[in-house]
Amino acid sequence: MSDFASTEQRLAVTCRRYPDFPRRPATLVRLIKHIHKLLHDDANLTLKPYGLNHPQYNLLMMLYGSASGTMSPSELADAAGEKSANITRLTNELCEKGLIARSGSADDRRKIELSLTSQGQALLESLLPDICTLLAKQGRHLTVSEQSQLEKLLKKFLSGLAD
């Protein structure tokens, strides 16, 4: 068990010392932080044998899931939640490995189109079985209906975050 009990203990003390502290939202925030860290570390562990880290994998998956097969750097930054300065570095790394390709856009020549190379797609599909196993394992304590319910509640929570 991931020891969230000690976190709850600390929240109890905090509320005793500062009664206005909004315990429920604070608990949610700490749970999400805690879960995020575990997910991130797990993913990095799974990806390491393939020479990728989590952000790089994410970029590849954004491209894999794009309808057209291409995305501009700014679209990619938006999709992956990375700052644009980071995208240049990350896409450079992926280009150097031959996993993605850059090409100028025909309709707007300010833009660059990024796409998976066949090598990138092959790498992705070689590691997807491991990722699928990981994802299935991560969700294993929840029934399908609980997963749906959780998804619904998280979306509602998310809707309150976007000013």
Add this chain to the structure above:
Amino acid sequence: MSDFASTEQRLAVTCRRYPDFPRRPATLVRLIKHIHKLLHDDANLTLKPYGLNHPQYNLLMMLYGSASGTMSPSELADAAGEKSANITRLTNELCEKGLIARSGSADDRRKIELSLTSQGQALLESLLPDICTLLAKQGRHLTVSEQSQLEKLLKKFLSGLAD
């Protein structure tokens, strides 16, 4: 609205290209990543006027919530989900600002005890109103019962992550 719709669109394409992809858990993972980022950025924005960043604030809050008022660096690392190497840097920063204090432990002389200074406690209590406002705002789209339900499901999800 935080545009999660485009993420779902990409997941749909991904599942079409790779039918074994576990869509539900993957959706949960991406939601959590997305939410975590917004929470993290929001917190940093709120804390900036006080000269703190999110990790530093977290450390102060761990101490504020500790029953004894002191924690060893390794306890703090564990509580805050930071690697021990990071804790040295962060606690140095907080020490230099006079917000926390170091002192040797009496019972185990390998240990060091970290505690909030009165200055640290004062800073914390000066910013807590803003944090409380933020937390309340972040949870505003969920009823109390939905918050409880979400908390319950997140804990169950978490229980599946700790190998």
Add this chain to the structure above:
DNA sequence: TATATATATTATATAAATGTACTATTTTTG
């Protein structure tokens, strides 16, 4: 056309996070 806006990149500095190796102290155990 002149001006403003959008896109991408580069350069630079800084901050944040991690990994590894090392020291000191305490505890274990042979």
Add this chain to the structure above:
DNA sequence: CAAAAATAGTACATTTATATAATATATATA
């Protein structure tokens, strides 16, 4: 008791991430 093992902490190097400003180019618009 002495040697080995465990624990806690730190120091250093490296990697990763962010912030900012500057540049180049393309597009939009007044």
